Amino acid sequence: MTPAQYPHSDLVFVGSHCHCWRQPLALGQVHPRSVLVAHADQQVLAEMIWHEQWRRSVLVSQPGTAWPRTTLGQVALWLRKLTRVALDVELCMLGHVLVLLALPWVLVSYHVWEQCRDARCTPLPAVTVPAPRVLGHYARQESCEETRERLQALWDAVEHQGEREQPPVPDGLRMVTTFVCERAQGE
DSSP: OOGGGSOGGGEEEEOSSEEEEEOOOOTTOOSOOEEEEETTTOOEEEEEEEETTTTEEEEEEOTTOOOOHHHHHHHHHHHHHHHHHHHHHHHHHHHHHHHHHHOOEEEEEEEEEEEEETTEEEEOTTSOOOOOEEEEEESSHHHHHHHHHHHHHHHHHHHHHHHHHSOOOSSEEEEEEEEEEEEOOOO
């Protein structure tokens, strides 16, 4: 086995006796597998796989592989790090699910283009507007509304400051931004 079979971007750890290469994910696989390759002869010494029942990375050694003491210490450290990364990924995914379940309110910003003539402005339905943007998730409607009011006040102050520095053109296009609290749709 030569290093050419393992792209450098997939190198995970380098030790005194071997290095660890991440394998590509197979279809339906959540946790990546890694192989330990000896520096000396580029032979696969072992594989690090995720053990679902034990919820940690485990070392599956090739038969007849001799392990120097320092290498075993390095591999143990790598196993702990890989387990920590795998659990962090699972917690992050769980966190996204909890956000959708426990935080049913979202703060959304909407943009509308308006045509202004003689100080009267009307929305332009033919103009493509950006999609609504989710700005935050909230557990209670009151929290969402408080944040919306603060954000709207800040936005109004910025727009007012801009109008003082340069008066609005009486005829032309303008974009109006509004902030709304809505029920989450299960993004």
